[in-house]
Amino acid sequence: MRASEKAYAALRSDIIHWRLTPGTVLAEVELSERLGVSRTPIREALAKLSAEGLTEPQSGRGVVVSEISLDHLDELFELRSALECRAAELAAQRCDPAVFHTLHRQLLNAGELITSDDPARGDYYQLVGELDTAIDAAAGNHYLTQALKNLRVHLVRVRRLGKDNPARLRDAAREHAGIALAIANGTVAVASAATTVHLDNSLRHLLSTASSPHSSIKTSEQ
Amino acid sequence: MRASEKAYAALRSDIIHWRLTPGTVLAEVELSERLGVSRTPIREALAKLSAEGLTEPQSGRGVVVSEISLDHLDELFELRSALECRAAELAAQRCDPAVFHTLHRQLLNAGELITSDDPARGDYYQLVGELDTAIDAAAGNHYLTQALKNLRVHLVRVRRLGKDNPARLRDAAREHAGIALAIANGTVAVASAATTVHLDNSLRHLLSTASSPHSSIKTSEQ
DNA sequence: TGACGCAGCTTTGTATACACTGGGATGGTT
DNA sequence: AACCATCCCAGTGTATACAAAGCTGCGTCA
Numbered sequence: 047m048r049a050s051e052k053a054y055a056a057l058r059s060d061i062i063h064w065r066l067t068p069g070t071v072l073a074e075v076e077l078s079e080r081l082g083v084s085r086t087p088i089r090e091a092l093a094k095l096s097a098e099g100l101t102e103p104q105s106g107r108g109v110v111v112s113e114i115s116l117d118h119l120d121e122l123f124e125l126r127s128a129l130e131c132r133a134a135e136l137a138a139q140r141c142d143p144a145v146f147h148t149l150h151r152q153l154l155n156a157g158e159l160i161t162s163d164d165p166a167r168g169d170y171y172q173l174v175g176e177l178d179t180a181i182d183a184a185a186g187n188h189y190l191t192q193a194l195k196n197l198r199v200h201l202v203r204v205r206r207l208g209k210d211n212p213a214r215l216r217d218a219a220r221e222h223a224g225i226a227l228a229i230a231n232g233t234v235a236v237a238s239a240a241t242t243v244h245l246d247n248s249l250r251h252l253l254s255t256a257s258s259p260h261s262s263i264k265t266s267e268q
Numbered sequence: 269m270r271a272s273e274k275a276y277a278a279l280r281s282d283i284i285h286w287r288l289t290p291g292t293v294l295a296e297v298e299l300s301e302r303l304g305v306s307r308t309p310i311r312e313a314l315a316k317l318s319a320e321g322l323t324e325p326q327s328g329r330g331v332v333v334s335e336i337s338l339d340h341l342d343e344l345f346e347l348r349s350a351l352e353c354r355a356a357e358l359a360a361q362r363c364d365p366a367v368f369h370t371l372h373r374q375l376l377n378a379g380e381l382i383t384s385d386d387p388a389r390g391d392y393y394q395l396v397g398e399l400d401t402a403i404d405a406a407a408g409n410h411y412l413t414q415a416l417k418n419l420r421v422h423l424v425r426v427r428r429l430g431k432d433n434p435a436r437l438r439d440a441a442r443e444h445a446g447i448a449l450a451i452a453n454g455t456v457a458v459a460s461a462a463t464t465v466h467l468d469n470s471l472r473h474l475l476s477t478a479s480s481p482h483s484s485i486k487t488s489e490q
Numbered sequence: 491t492g493a494c495g496c497a498g499c500t501t502t503g504t505a506t507a508c509a510c511t512g513g514g515a516t517g518g519t520t
Numbered sequence: 521a522a523c524c525a526t527c528c529c530a531g532t533g534t535a536t537a538c539a540a541a542g543c544t545g546c547g548t549c550a
Contacts, residue, residue: 048504050503107531118411121412188340189340296501297500305534
């Protein structure tokens with residue numbers, strides 16, 4: 047693996063998992079020492095992260111980890127809604143119904159995955175991720191998939207803002223199941239509508255339970 | 269201006285305006301000599317272009333200018349439709365009607381801009397660009413605007429595939445005028461529908477008149 | 491005659507040295 | 521005491537040298 051890719055992957059993971067919190071300044075020399083590579087691949091990694099929107103150039107001087115603010119969450123979800131609704135519509139037109147019937151069944155039983163054993167809800171989020179992947183594949187649109195991929199990076203970060211309580215996750219699983227079923231049935235309008243409703247519920251839940259972003263940020267300033 | 273930005277702007281312009289044709293191999297040393305900067309900023313520029321999708325890494329060895337193929341045009345327009353319809357809907361909800369009434373009037377008279385004096389149709393495309401800008405501003409969604417900006421880069425390249433004959437441009441201007449009017453009226457569903465129809469017409473026109481992409485590419489291989 | 495392998499070269503990937511810019515601190519002046 | 525100018529330094533921007541990896545072409549062997 048190339049050094050620049052290694053640096054990129056390490057930084058990306060650190061940012062997504064909040065080991066690097068919003069507002070953190072990323073200095074090239076410090077990073078190159080910490081990651082054991084020279085500044086050149088570090089710069090390449092930072093450029094890639096900035097292109098993705100995970101970091102932002104700091105007024106001509108250095109880069110900082112992008113802020114995640116509740117103020118712009120509604121905008122993020124408007125874009126998400128536009129992309130995911132269209133993806134669901136296309137998937138409903140073009141999919142192999144068997145795949146989504148299977149996902150529908152699994153999602154109906156997803157309540158069992160939400161146990162106190164795994165606070166990170168790994169199994170649950172993996173299943174939801176499989177639905178996303180299946181929708182992307184069924185939609186069969188490279189550009190749309192790419193746009194969604196870029197967006198989901200930010201959504202993973204946002205997840206930390208809300209406290210995903212078991213009740214909401216079980217509701218969300220049912221909503222996902224409904225989306226899968228609509229796609230399997232090939233009912234385009236229903237697939238789109240179910241996605242719209244699900245995203246609205248998710249956004250409302252996030253906004254109502256989210257911890258203040260500033261409190262999260264402050265704790266990181268050691 | 270930084271050397272990396274200069275290189276990026278120069279290459280981006282060369283690709284968009286087909287001075288660098290799809291499939292062209294971009295060698296770092298050759299570019300650094302041609303643009304008069306060292307390889308480091310060239311690499312930075314190429315990374316940025318690849319992130320945008322204007323170039324693609326060539327299986328471990330160098331980068332090439334991305335292909336523009338009719339095969340994927342429908343996919344590109346599916347994404348475009350998803351984004352522009354949502355943007356039009358949001359604009360219809362939130363806009364200052366006066367702005368779009370003005371644009372509506374200007375677009376109704378856009379036929380006069382399509383003269384044989386300017387084969388590049390600069391004035392026409394500038395007016396259409398102003399509509400795009402106004403929609404972005406009215407929609408007031410930073411993420412959506414960014415996604416559209418990324419997309420429009422590809423659309424400018426695609427434009428070269430089709431022969432924009434005056435009749436089609438006049439029709440397109442009327443369609444744009446209709447979109448502007450629907451937004452000014454605040455009729456969300458109409459704005460979305462008018463956008464859908466316009467994009468479908470544009471795609472069909474492109475596909476029916478487009479020169480074979482392969483012939484375009486071949487001519488570049490000197 | 492065809493295919494496999496090796497050697498050389500071209501091109502990319504990485505490290506490092508140097509240049510330049512912006513900001514902050516310090517000292518002087520009003 | 522407050523404000524401005526200058527100097528210094530931290531850190532980025534660029535150039536270049538070196539290392540590694542892949543392709544090409546030729547030669548040899550089956």
